[in-house]
Each structure stands twice: as C-alpha cells, then as structure tokens.
Amino acid sequence: MLNATNLKKSFDGLGVLRDISLQVNEGEVVAIIGKSGSGKSTLLRCLNNLEKVDGGTIEIDGQALVKDGVYGAPKEQRTLCLKMGYVFQNFNLFPHMNVLRNLTEAQVCVLKRDKAKAESYARELLKKVGLADRETAYPYQLSGGQQQRVAIARALAMDPEILCFDEPTSALDPLLTQEVLGVIRSLSKEKRTMIVVTHEMNFAREVADRVVFMEEGVIVAEGKPDEVFDSEKVKAFVGLGD
Amino acid sequence: MELIIKQLPIVINSLNVGFLQTLRLFFVTLLGAAPLGLVIAFGSMSRFKPLSAVTRVIVWIVRGSPLMIQLLIIYYFPGLVLHNPIWGGGESGRFWAASVAFIVNYACYFSEIYRGGIQSVPVGQIEAGKVLGMTKGQIFWRIKLMQVVKAIVPPMSNEIITLVKDTSLARIIALQEIIWAGQAFMKGSQGISGAIWPMFFTGVYYLVFNGVLTLLLGRVEKKLNYYR
Amino acid sequence: MMKKLMKVLALMMAAMMLLGSAAMAETDLEYVKAKGKLVVGITDFAPMDFKDESGAWVGFDADVAKAFAASLGVEVEFIEIEWDNKILELDSKAIDCVWNGMTLTDEVKSAMETSNAYCNNAQVVVLAADKAADFADVPSLSGLTFAVEAGSAGEAVIDALGYNKVSVTSQAAALMEVAGGTADAAVIDALMAAAMVGEGTNYANLTYTLALNSEEYGVGFRKGSDLAAALNDYFKAAYADGTLIACAEAYGVQAALIAQ
Numbered sequence: 001m002l003n004a005t006n007l008k009k010s011f012d013g014l015g016v017l018r019d020i021s022l023q024v025n026e027g028e029v030v031a032i033i034g035k036s037g038s039g040k041s042t043l044l045r046c047l048n049n050l051e052k053v054d055g056g057t058i059e060i061d062g063q064a065l066v067k068d069g070v071y072g073a074p075k076e077q078r079t080l081c082l083k084m085g086y087v088f089q090n091f092n093l094f095p096h097m098n099v100l101r102n103l104t105e106a107q108v109c110v111l112k113r114d115k116a117k118a119e120s121y122a123r124e125l126l127k128k129v130g131l132a133d134r135e136t137a138y139p140y141q142l143s144g145g146q147q148q149r150v151a152i153a154r155a156l157a158m159d160p161e162i163l164c165f166d167e168p169t170s171a172l173d174p175l176l177t178q179e180v181l182g183v184i185r186s187l188s189k190e191k192r193t194m195i196v197v198t199h200e201m202n203f204a205r206e207v208a209d210r211v212v213f214m215e216e217g218v219i220v221a222e223g224k225p226d227e228v229f230d231s232e233k234v235k236a237f238v239g240l241g242d
Numbered sequence: 243m244e245l246i247i248k249q250l251p252i253v254i255n256s257l258n259v260g261f262l263q264t265l266r267l268f269f270v271t272l273l274g275a276a277p278l279g280l281v282i283a284f285g286s287m288s289r290f291k292p293l294s295a296v297t298r299v300i301v302w303i304v305r306g307s308p309l310m311i312q313l314l315i316i317y318y319f320p321g322l323v324l325h326n327p328i329w330g331g332g333e334s335g336r337f338w339a340a341s342v343a344f345i346v347n348y349a350c351y352f353s354e355i356y357r358g359g360i361q362s363v364p365v366g367q368i369e370a371g372k373v374l375g376m377t378k379g380q381i382f383w384r385i386k387l388m389q390v391v392k393a394i395v396p397p398m399s400n401e402i403i404t405l406v407k408d409t410s411l412a413r414i415i416a417l418q419e420i421i422w423a424g425q426a427f428m429k430g431s432q433g434i435s436g437a438i439w440p441m442f443f444t445g446v447y448y449l450v451f452n453g454v455l456t457l458l459l460g461r462v463e464k465k466l467n468y469y470r
Numbered sequence: 471m472m473k474k475l476m477k478v479l480a481l482m483m484a485a486m487m488l489l490g491s492a493a494m495a496e497t498d499l500e501y502v503k504a505k506g507k508l509v510v511g512i513t514d515f516a517p518m519d520f521k522d523e524s525g526a527w528v529g530f531d532a533d534v535a536k537a538f539a540a541s542l543g544v545e546v547e548f549i550e551i552e553w554d555n556k557i558l559e560l561d562s563k564a565i566d567c568v569w570n571g572m573t574l575t576d577e578v579k580s581a582m583e584t585s586n587a588y589c590n591n592a593q594v595v596v597l598a599a600d601k602a603a604d605f606a607d608v609p610s611l612s613g614l615t616f617a618v619e620a621g622s623a624g625e626a627v628i629d630a631l632g633y634n635k636v637s638v639t640s641q642a643a644a645l646m647e648v649a650g651g652t653a654d655a656a657v658i659d660a661l662m663a664a665a666m667v668g669e670g671t672n673y674a675n676l677t678y679t680l681a682l683n684s685e686e687y688g689v690g691f692r693k694g695s696d697l698a699a700a701l702n703d704y705f706k707a708a709y710a711d712g713t714l715i716a717c718a719e720a721y722g723v724q725a726a727l728i729a730q
Binding site: 330426431436 | 667671
C-alpha cells in the first residue's frame with residue numbers, strides 16, 4: 001500500500017534520513033519509535049509531503065509521489081496525498097472555525113462534497129470520537145484531548161487510506177493521553193492502516209502489528225513488537241525513556 | 243461671547259467645507275492604501291530576492307522620512323525639476339498629489355502590519371490545510387485570512403486614527419482641509435479677522451470623528467473575539 | 471541586474487529632462503498665453519484679496535489681476551497658497567505669479583522677477599492699548615519683546631534695531647502672541663493692522679502706533695519671466711487712463727497707491 005525506498009533527507013548538510021526504506025501493508029498498524037532527533041517525525045512528514053526528500057522513491061497505492069528524488073506536478077502530489085491522513089502533535093485545528101466546520105471545510109472545498117452530506121458525515125465521526133455534543137464549540141473551548149480527538153475526526157473525514165499520527169499524545173497530560181489512545185485503539189480494531197510515531201512504548205507494543213526503531217536517521221530494528229522490544233538497543237532506549 | 247455667536251454660522255460653514263476635504267483625503271487614502279499595502283507586503287515577503295530587497299528599501303525610505311517632505315516632493319518636484327507641473331495649480335491637483343503621497347505613505351505602514359499579521363499565522367495552520375489537500379489559494383482565503391484579519395485589526399485601528407489627524411499635514415501644499423479653514427480666520431477671511439477660536443474648534447471635529455471610528459473599530463474587534 | 475536598473479533609470483531621467491527642456495523653450499508670457507490662463511497665487515488678505523458673499527475673489531489686487539489677465543487675453547484663476555511656499559509654488563509652475571500685497575524685500579527681489587512697486591506700506595508696532603502712551607518713540611521700545619512673522623519685513627526691521635523677538639509662523643500668530651501676553655508687542659503690515667486691530671475687531675484691546683519703516687508692494691513672477699515687464703506696461707496704461715485709481719478708491723487704498 002505504501003512503499004518508500006532509499007529515502008534521503010538532510011537539513012543544512014546534516015543527514016536526518018539516511019537511506020530509509022519502509023513498507024506499510026493494508027490493514028497494518030506500524031509504530032515508529034526512537035529518540036528525539038532520530039528522524040522519525042521527519043520520515044512521517046516526508047511520507048505526507050510536508051517535507052521534500054532529497055533522494056529516494058515514495059509510492060502510494062503503486063503511484064509515485066516522488067521517484068528517485070523527482071516530484072510530480074503539484075496537483076498530482078495533492079491528489080495522491082489525499083490518500084494519506086495526518087494528525088499533528090499540536091492538533092492544528094482551525095481556531096476561527098467551530099468543530100463541525102473544522103470537519104466539513106476540506107470535505108466541501110477539496111472533495112466537493114455537498115454541505116449537508118459533509119455535515120452528516122462529520123456528525124457521525126464526532127460521535128465515533130465521543131464528541132457528538134461539541135459540534136458548535138470553538139477549539140479554544142476544548143481540552144487538549146478533545147482537540148486531538150476532533151483532529152482525528154477531521155483527518156478521517158477525508159477518508160484516507162492510511163492514517164498517520166505524529167506523536168499524537170506528547171502535548172497532553174497523562175489523563176488526556178488515555179482518551180486519545182482509546183480512539184486510536186478503536187481505529188486499529190477496525191483494521192485501519194495506520195502509521196504512529198510515538199513515545200508511548202506500552203501503547204506501541206499493544207496496538208502495533210509492527211514496530212520500527214530508528215536511530216540517527218536509519219532503521220536499526222524492525223519487526224513484531226515483542227521481537228523489537230527484546231533487542232538490546234531498544235531495551236537500552238526503553239530503559240532510558242522510562 | 244456675543245461676537246463668537248455672531249461669527250459662529252460663518253465659521254461652522256467654512257469648517258464644514260474644510261472637514262469635507264479632510265474626510266475625502268481620509269477615505270481616498272484608506273481605499274488606496276489598504277490594497278496597495280497588501281501588494282507591498284507580498285513584495286517584501288517575496289522569495290525573489292531583488293524584489294523583496296527593493297520593496298524593503300522603499301518601505302524604509304517612506305517610513306523613515308517625514309510625510310511633510312514627501313508631500314512637498316510629490317507636489318513640487320515634477321514642476322521644479324522636470325519642468326512639467328503634472329498636478330496643475332488648482333485645488334483638485336493639490337488634492338490628488340496629497341492623495342498619492344498619503345496612499346504611498348500609509349500603504350507602507352499597512353504593509354508592515356499585514357506582514358506581521360501574515361507571519362503570525364502558525365506554520366502548523368498551513369500544514370494542516372496542506373494535509374487536507376487544500377491548494378495554496380484555499381489555504382490563504384479559508385485558513386489564513388481570518389486569522390490575519392484578527393491579528394491586524396488592533397494595529398490597523400491605531401493607524402487609521404492617526405491617519406485622521408495626519409491629513410492636516412496636507413495643508414503644507416495648500417490643501418484647504420479643516421485646520422487651514424480654521425486658521426484662515428486668524429489672518430482674516432469673510433470679514434472675520436483675528437479670531438483664534440475657530441482653529442481650536444476644529445479639534446471638536448477630529449474628536450467626534452475619531453470617536454465614531456473608535457466605536458466602529460471596537461465593534462469589529464469585538465466581533466472577531468468569537469474565537470481565540 | 472543593478473547595472474541594468476541604473477541604465478533604465480538614467481534613460482528615464484534623460485527622457486524627462488528632454489520633455490522639460492521642450493517646455494522651457496518658450497517664454498513665460500507665451501507659456502501663459504498658450505495655457506490660456508494666468509494662475510495667481512494669493513492668501514486671504516483683505517483688502518487686497520478676499521472673498522465676497524458669493525465666494526468669488528475680490529479686492530484691489532484681485533481686481534487688477536483680473537484686468538491684467540483680460541489685457542493678455544487669458545482667463546484668471548486664483549489659488550490660495552501657503553505663504554511660506556510662495557517661491558516653490560512659482561518655480562514649480564503651480565502658480566504663475568504672487569499677487570498678494572507682497573512687500574518688495576531684497577529676499578523677494580532676488581528670488582522672483584518683480585514688477586514695479588504699486589502700493590506703499592509700513593511696518594507698525596501693535597501693543598496693548600492701555601500701554602501705548604508709554605511707548606511713543608523708537609528708543610522707548612528697546613526693552614520689549616516683539617512677536618514677528620518669520621521671514622517677514624517686520625522681522626527684518628526688528629533685527630536691524632537689535633531688539634528682542636520671537637519668530638512665529640504668521641502675522642496673525644504674532645497678534646495672538648500679544649493678545650495672549652506671551653509677547654509685549656508685534657510688528658506687522660500697516661494695512662493689516664488697520665483691518666484687524668482696535669475697536670470693533672477681535673483685538674479691541676490692542677492698538678497700533680509707530681511706523682518703523684516704509685516699504686512697497688509689488689507683484690512677483692518666476693525669475694527671468696517676461697510677464698513682469700508686461701505688467702509694468704499695463705500698470706502705466708491703467709494708471710494713465712484712471713482705471714487703477716478708480717479701483718484703489720473702491721477698496722479704500724487710494725492714499726497708498728504709487729504713481730506709475
């Protein structure tokens with residue numbers, strides 16, 4: 001479903017991604033873990049076209065977003081990336097729109113859905129993330145956990161094939177973290193394809209089908225959660241992290 | 243006191259004419275400078291280096307020199323140096339010269355406010371629009387614009403109120419705005435000479451007009467407070 | 471990039487100079503006649519230039535200016551100017567002449583092409599009416615502080631006497647200083663003092679006393695303009711046939727009129 005090969009990316013001559021290859025299959029949940037600065041967020045941002053790679057190939061559903069470091073036309077890039085959904089660490093809800101409008105805006109202007117249909121779909125998704133009663137609220141009136149759940153619903157509203165999370169709970173305190181993880185957990189039960197960059201080791205172990213451990217821009221361990229977490233390097237990291 | 247009451251109708255009539263000129267200059271400046279400021283803001287933020295450099299130098303010159311000098315240059319320079327008095331000597335020529343000077347001057351101030359407003363929108367907002375598949379245009383109109391507007395209303399209100407008072411500078415090129423009209427009675431005009439009070443009375447016009455503007459702009463600001 | 475820009479700028483400048491010199495080739499008289507209009511720079515200064523009830527400009531200067539324009543076969547337009555900028559206004563061709571009871575000082579004569587003098591004037595001392603008796607001659611004024619218009623004939627007189635002064639923006643402001651007590655006296659034009667000071671005016675407590683000099687009014691044109699000579703010719707003809715005198719009588723300035 002997603003096939004990235006030999007990705008290279010550097011900022012100011014500093015290699016952030018050094019020849020990274022990653023495959024994600026349909027229905028699979030992949031957790032990417034690693035220290036800050038290991039390149040895991042950059043990898044996710046490159047997959048979603050928020051950063052451009054310097055070299056390598058990214059294919060989504062067999063179509064190339066970038067082939068050997070060469071990108072297609074902006075319009076093609078946009079269309080292709082619609083297959084990807086993205087949830088930010090800082091939610092990035094639109095502050096001037098209420099919750100419902102946050103969910104319908106792109107449905108209407110990008111997917112050209114009609115407004116009534118977009119709204120009913122938005123309500124359905126809000127129910128799913130447990131915020132059916134907050135559709136008229138503005139983001140500033142919501143807690144961090146609620147904002148992140150709205151952000152997840154906003155990403156889902158675009159019907160992405162792959163949903164990506166960039167450290168979705170690291171801006172939240174522990175109590176609110178659980179409500180967001182609960183939503184992601186229930187999505188994994190629906191057999192959604194997801195890529196989760198996270199610091200929550202226990203959560204990664206629980207929901208991920210596969211764990212990818214990154215260090216200094218390369219993947220140093222990859223496999224089933226139990227295997228990866230048992231490797232020496234990861235053990236040292238997890239010990240450090242806790 | 244009796245004398246003032248006798249003079250009042252003549253003075254008020256004359257001040258009204260002057261104030262109309264003040265208002266015309268104010269609105270023309272606002273209508274011209276608001277869009278021109280946006281063009282200048284985009285110029286100064288351009289990734290094309292020569293364009294942004296030239297724009298910033300222009301902004302520096304215009305903001306760094308007195309508006310009074312700019313008025314004198316724009317009105318007198320064509321005739322003095324180029325021997326081609328493009329504005330003509332009449333009242334309307336003076337008005338348009340003043341308008342050009344004010345529009346350019348205020349556009350530069352506005353452009354800096356716009357630039358600050360546009361740059362105050364967090365990168366995350368643009369990225370959120372991007373991952374939802376929006377085009378650059380959609381991101382600007384649907385996401386950035388309202389946030390920019392909210393950010394610029396307070397500083398713009400300030401500039402707009404300053405503009406009302408700055409219009410009096412146009413008298414340096416003999417544009418007969420309200421203070422000119424008021425001062426005329428000190429020297430002598432329409433049979434009234436040596437009257438000092440009309441000039442001070444012009445302050446009332448400014449106060450009332452700025453009061454109305456303050457209320458209006460306050461209302462706009464309040465309306466935008468529906469979100470934070 | 472920079473070089474190209476400079477080239478373009480230089481070319482533009484050259485083009486504008488060319489345009490300019492084309493306009494300069496004709497004499498001022500030809501320029502005004504081609505335009506069909508004589509633009510007269512004035513201020514509101516009764517009885518020389520002021521507005522009547524209908525808002526039209528009248529006065530001794532205004533009426534003579536109208537007649538002079540008619541003799542040239544052109545229209546006349548009166549433009550109120552900022553007095554401080556009169557030379558700028560002339561040189562930038564915003565106006566064609568300054569015709570507003572202008573004292574012929576050395577400064578004016580060096581910056582403008584002036585006509586022959588047509589009216590007498592004096593600089594007079596204005597002070598509080600109740601103190602006037604104490605200051606009957608020039609030496610008695612030595613301890614006072616005088617408000618004068620910056621760059622005016624009045625200022626020149628006070629400077630020549632070496633007395634204390636405060637320079638203000640206009641003759642009217644000078645009067646305000648005296649009325650407000652921030653200066654002991656002011657020095658302004660006699661014609662203006664007659665109109666603005668004393669019983670029945672806004673400055674009923676002030677009066678004017680000594681004349682400190684005598685001076686003359688003239689009309690100013692652009693330096694080198696042939697309009698000055700044309701006006702002198704007109705003055706001679708109009709004085710000879712009596713129209714100038716009749717006009718002066720209409721505004722009560724016949725005593726000050728200078729024979730042409």
